[in-house]
Amino acid sequence: VCFIPDGLDCSISFVSHVLGKVCVHGRQKEILSVLVPRLTDLTKSDCIWQRICWRLVECVPDRWMEAVVLGFVQRAPRADVLSRLLGNLVVKNKKAQFVVTQKMLLLQYGHTTAVLQNLLGYLALDSLRRALLIKVLKELLETWGSSSAVKHSPPEQQQYISKAILICLSHLKEPEIESCRQELLTSMMEGVKCHLDSNLPQIRHLGMIVAEGISSKINTDGPVLKFQYEEDDEARELKSLLVQTPPFCVVPSPPDDENDKADAALPGVLESNKKSHPAAPVKPEEESDAELDSDDDLIPYDMSEDKELKTKAPVYIRDCIEVLTGSEDVDKWEATVKALESLVRKNPAATREVSVELAKIVLHLEEKTCIEGFVELRQRAQVAILTTDPIPVAKYLTSQFYSLNYSLRQRVDILDILVLAAQELSYPKSHGKTKHSDAQKPCIQLLPASDSSKDWRRIVDERIKSKTRRFATGQSQVERASGPNEFNSVAGHFFFPLIQHFDRPLMTFDLLGEDHFVLGRLVHALAILMYLAVNTVAVTAMGKALLEFVWALRFHTDSYVRQGLLSCISSVLLSVPAERLLEDVTEELLETQSWLGDVVEKDPDGDCKRLALQNLLLMENLKKKLKTIPS
Amino acid sequence: MALPPPDPQFVLRGTSAAIHTLHFSCGSQEPAVPVLFSGSENGFIHVWNLKTHRVDTALDGHGRKSVYCVETMGGKDQLLSQGRDQRICLWDLAEGRTAVMDSVCTENVGFCRCSLLKVAQGRWLMAMAAKALEEVQVLELPSKTSVCTLKPEVGAKLGMPMCLKLWQPNCGSQPLLLAGYEDGSVVLWNLSMGKALSQLVCHQEPVMSLDFDSEKAKGISGSSEKVLSIWSLNEQQSLQVYKTHKLVNAGISDITIRPDKKILATAGWDHRIRIFGWKNLKPLAVLDYHTATVHAVSFSDHKIPSERLLAAGSKDHRISIWSIYTQT
Numbered sequence: 001v002c003f004i005p006d007g008l009d010c011s012i013s014f015v016s017h018v019l020g021k022v023c024v025h026g027r028q029k030e031i032l033s034v035l036v037p038r039l040t041d042l043t044k045s046d047c048i049w050q051r052i053c054w055r056l057v058e059c060v061p062d063r064w065m066e067a068v069v070l071g072f073v074q075r076a077p078r079a080d081v082l083s084r085l086l087g088n089l090v091v092k093n094k095k096a097q098f099v100v101t102q103k104m105l106l107l108q109y110g111h112t113t114a115v116l117q118n119l120l121g122y123l124a125l126d127s128l129r130r131a132l133l134i135k136v137l138k139e140l141l142e143t144w145g146s147s148s149a150v151k152h153s154p155p156e157q158q159q160y161i162s163k164a165i166l167i168c169l170s171h172l173k174e175p176e177i178e179s180c181r182q183e184l185l186t187s188m189m190e191g192v193k194c195h196l197d198s199n200l201p202q203i204r205h206l207g208m209i210v211a212e213g214i215s216s217k218i219n220t221d222g223p224v225l226k227f228q229y230e231e232d233d234e235a236r237e238l239k240s241l242l243v244q245t246p247p248f249c250v251v252p253s254p255p256d257d258e259n260d261k262a263d264a265a266l267p268g269v270l271e272s273n274k275k276s277h278p279a280a281p282v283k284p285e286e287e288s289d290a291e292l293d294s295d296d297d298l299i300p301y302d303m304s305e306d307k308e309l310k311t312k313a314p315v316y317i318r319d320c321i322e323v324l325t326g327s328e329d330v331d332k333w334e335a336t337v338k339a340l341e342s343l344v345r346k347n348p349a350a351t352r353e354v355s356v357e358l359a360k361i362v363l364h365l366e367e368k369t370c371i372e373g374f375v376e377l378r379q380r381a382q383v384a385i386l387t388t389d390p391i392p393v394a395k396y397l398t399s400q401f402y403s404l405n406y407s408l409r410q411r412v413d414i415l416d417i418l419v420l421a422a423q424e425l426s427y428p429k430s431h432g433k434t435k436h437s438d439a440q441k442p443c444i445q446l447l448p449a450s451d452s453s454k455d456w457r458r459i460v461d462e463r464i465k466s467k468t469r470r471f472a473t474g475q476s477q478v479e480r481a482s483g484p485n486e487f488n489s490v491a492g493h494f495f496f497p498l499i500q501h502f503d504r505p506l507m508t509f510d511l512l513g514e515d516h517f518v519l520g521r522l523v524h525a526l527a528i529l530m531y532l533a534v535n536t537v538a539v540t541a542m543g544k545a546l547l548e549f550v551w552a553l554r555f556h557t558d559s560y561v562r563q564g565l566l567s568c569i570s571s572v573l574l575s576v577p578a579e580r581l582l583e584d585v586t587e588e589l590l591e592t593q594s595w596l597g598d599v600v601e602k603d604p605d606g607d608c609k610r611l612a613l614q615n616l617l618l619m620e621n622l623k624k625k626l627k628t629i630p631s
Numbered sequence: 632m633a634l635p636p637p638d639p640q641f642v643l644r645g646t647s648a649a650i651h652t653l654h655f656s657c658g659s660q661e662p663a664v665p666v667l668f669s670g671s672e673n674g675f676i677h678v679w680n681l682k683t684h685r686v687d688t689a690l691d692g693h694g695r696k697s698v699y700c701v702e703t704m705g706g707k708d709q710l711l712s713q714g715r716d717q718r719i720c721l722w723d724l725a726e727g728r729t730a731v732m733d734s735v736c737t738e739n740v741g742f743c744r745c746s747l748l749k750v751a752q753g754r755w756l757m758a759m760a761a762k763a764l765e766e767v768q769v770l771e772l773p774s775k776t777s778v779c780t781l782k783p784e785v786g787a788k789l790g791m792p793m794c795l796k797l798w799q800p801n802c803g804s805q806p807l808l809l810a811g812y813e814d815g816s817v818v819l820w821n822l823s824m825g826k827a828l829s830q831l832v833c834h835q836e837p838v839m840s841l842d843f844d845s846e847k848a849k850g851i852s853g854s855s856e857k858v859l860s861i862w863s864l865n866e867q868q869s870l871q872v873y874k875t876h877k878l879v880n881a882g883i884s885d886i887t888i889r890p891d892k893k894i895l896a897t898a899g900w901d902h903r904i905r906i907f908g909w910k911n912l913k914p915l916a917v918l919d920y921h922t923a924t925v926h927a928v929s930f931s932d933h934k935i936p937s938e939r940l941l942a943a944g945s946k947d948h949r950i951s952i953w954s955i956y957t958q959t
Contacts, residue, residue: 168811199883255787297959298893298894298908298913298915298956299633299634299915300633300914300915300916301634301635301636301637301915301917302633302634302635302918303633303636303914305917305918305919306879306903306917306919309880309901309902310881330869406889473862493869
């Protein structure tokens with residue numbers, strides 16, 4: 001497309017129409033891939049071309065404006081290029097303004113960071129447009145700070161909005177920040193609150209990073225907000241958005257800084273050398289003062305092994321109880337805490353005598369001195385106590401879960417211990433020490449659970465083996481030695497007390513209200529216990545109770561809780577034998593199936609949808625399996 | 632690069648009880664056998680033959696109550712032993728006899744080891760803790776007559792006497808007594824007048840053991856805390872603290888200075904024996920062999936310097952014999 005610039009009055013509206021029509025029919029890529037680079041070059045220094053370009057986009061009819069603007073914003077390589085191409089379009093044209101400030105930022109969230117940078121940079125470059133930038137920031141903050149948005153919008157959208165906020169902040173200048181400081185502060189406080197309330201760690205991190213960013217901008221002098229979180233790639237990327245590098249700056253300071261640092265280091269070294277010299281002459285003088293005596297003939301031996309004596313840990317369980325409850329001797333206390341788990345495992349009979357008391361003491365054990373890995377030591381000791389004497393200790397722990405005046409950490413600890421102990425009990429004993437993985441989110445695998453095969457099976461197998469002629473042996477697999485399933489007798493004791501009182505609020509503990517974090521953990525724990533209860537006698541009753549529990553909570557607003565509920569359903573489908581499911585649990589299954597369909601369609605959280613889909617597939621598989629088995 | 636500490640020359644086993652006291656008798660000429668006496672918690676006194684490393688005789692005279700002090704009175708034929716049965720026994724061991732010649736009833740239930748001093752041929756002074764709580768009684772042996780009773784003044788609150796040492800400044804002059812008490816102080820007593828000449832608070836905890844070098848008028852005491860205290864006696868017979876030494880682990884059961892006054896050994900609750908130079912208390916070695924508290928250390932009285940030995944008896948039923956710093 002070639003234009004004659006000098007002196008001629010030309011009308012570009014036809015070209016605009018063409019451009020608009022092409023864009024709206026979805027051909028943005030083709031036409032703009034040619035047009036935008038050409039225009040970029042042409043408008044680089046030529047004012048007339050710039051004005052022509054602006055006219056071009058301004059004349060696009062409103063109904064096609066969105067497509068064109070979108071295409072331009074996406075294709076422009078940098079913010080200043082976009083500025084040259086679009087000019088003050090957003091100020092002049094209502095539709096363009098809507099697209100740029102509302103649609104692309106709040107309603108869509110699929111654009112890349114580069115596009116966001118271009119868009120917001122474009123808004124920042126001209127004084128007329130800066131007012132829009134501030135308006136945009138305020139709206140973004142309003143969305144970021146609204147608790148319903150945090151709960152119901154997908155994490156990807158929340159990340160997009162956080163990025164946009166950080167980029168806006170990076171563009172703001174001092175006077176602008178001054179003028180809206182109070183509003184920034186208010187929205188930051190609200191936003192931080194609802195972000196930290198969430199159960200998903202990603203949301204919490206986003207909240208923390210954005211709050212830190214805002215705080216650093218509004219409190220340039222004085223203490224800034226600082227959170228503690230893991231510095232992963234996402235966090236680093238977000239933080240880098242806060243700083244705008246101007247496109248043409250050279251990097252001058254580092255070499256100077258390095259020189260300065262080296263200079264500063266040298267005098268330090270010299271000083272320390274000087275200090276050591278005066279010290280050295282003093283010592284020989286002292287020694288020469290002492291008489292020369294025959295003692296110098298006696299050469300000392302090597303005494304480097306002479307260290308402080310370590311206190312021994314107690315060898316009896318009752319001694320441990322004494323030390324942990326009363327002793328002021330911190331060395332002994334430390335040694336006891338470290339030795340507790342192995343002592344409990346080595347002395348099961350002695351532990352059974354005092355199991356509930358010991359469990360009580362360890363549950364309330366606080367860190368007296370700084371021991372490395374204290375939390376893990378405590379947890380392992382508790383698991384050991386629980387597996388040694390499951391029924392009374394489980395009774396105690398589940399009753400304490402619903403008692404007054406426990407901290408959230410202690411209640412969650414109880415859940416973790418029950419799950420880990422269940423895992424240990426349900427695994428074949430001859431496996432040796434099974435790895436206790438921190439099972440927070442159970443992964444749904446279609447693994448066969450531990451078998452509790454009986455002796456007769458082994459004898460029959462051997463008889464068959466000896467009687468059949470083998471022509472070729474396939475790959476021999478090492479068969480796991482099996483033993484009785486210890487979880488069988490206690491599964492009910494772990495499970496039913498936990499599920500009993502969830503709807504009864506206490507003074508300090510309200511599962512259905514504020515403490516939805518614990519509810520989420522409880523639901524996940526129940527899912528794991530259900531999964532581990534495969535092949536136990538109580539499994540059908542457990543499955544029925546669990547499905548009713550799920551039904552009562554299915555509309556909970558917290559997505560972590562819903563994910564837990566869906567894992568519960570998976571566990572039920574995997575653990576309860578198919579025949580029992582169809583016979584005893586039919587109504588609950590049908591209700592659940594209809595709910596699952598709902599979740600797949602309407603739930604805002606991607607993970608929930610995926611889990612619901614998996615559950616539906618599991619149900620389909622079950623049906624097929626039952627149809628193929630001849631009844 | 633310092634050498635690693637030496638291993639014991641040999642270890643005596645067979646007491647089957649914790650050893651509380653040791654005493655060498657190796658001064659006699661050949662063909663007499665060097666001998667070590669040990670007192671154990673089961674009430675036996677074992678006479679060890681240091682050539683064969685076996686028990687020659689076992690003496691049972693304290694009714695199976697723990698023996699916590701053994702001393703020879705001029706050679707190995709006369710032995711004095713003190714036990715928890717509140718008796719001090721005098722033994723006649725000549726020509727293979729194992730008879731208790733005489734005994735003194737102390738009526739004291741404490742653990743304070745008695746102290747012997749030869750004042751003339753055939754006459755000894757013995758200081759021991761008496762029946763009353765804070766008193767020390769001095770007897771003359773073998774007549775068993777009481778020489779004096781040393782009572783601290785009223786309100787002194789010294790507690791029980793924990794360790795005693797009788798000594799004479801030069802031959803023939805008046806003997807003096809150093810006593811370490813439960814409150815951590817060391818008191819110098821004049822026996823003829825029965826009065827305390829000087830008192831020094833050396834420790835915060837009870838004085839567990841002390842030893843004194845009469846030539847240099849310097850002494851050392853150990854306690855249940857981490858500090859060794861060295862004190863000296865000036866011309867006015869008053870005690871002053873000379874130096875303190877901090878140990879790695881708390882608790883000293885016994886201290887003894889070698890007869891040539893070159894080195895000293897301490898027996899520790901941390902199972903270790905520590906050797907120091909006596910002149911400046913320079914740490915020389917840490918001997919780590921035992922697996923329980925070391926209750927007693929003793930140096931031998933060999934005439935030939937290179938044969939000198941150090942013995943340590945411990946709660947782990949072993950006696951370790953060391954040959955250390957014998958060249959000087």
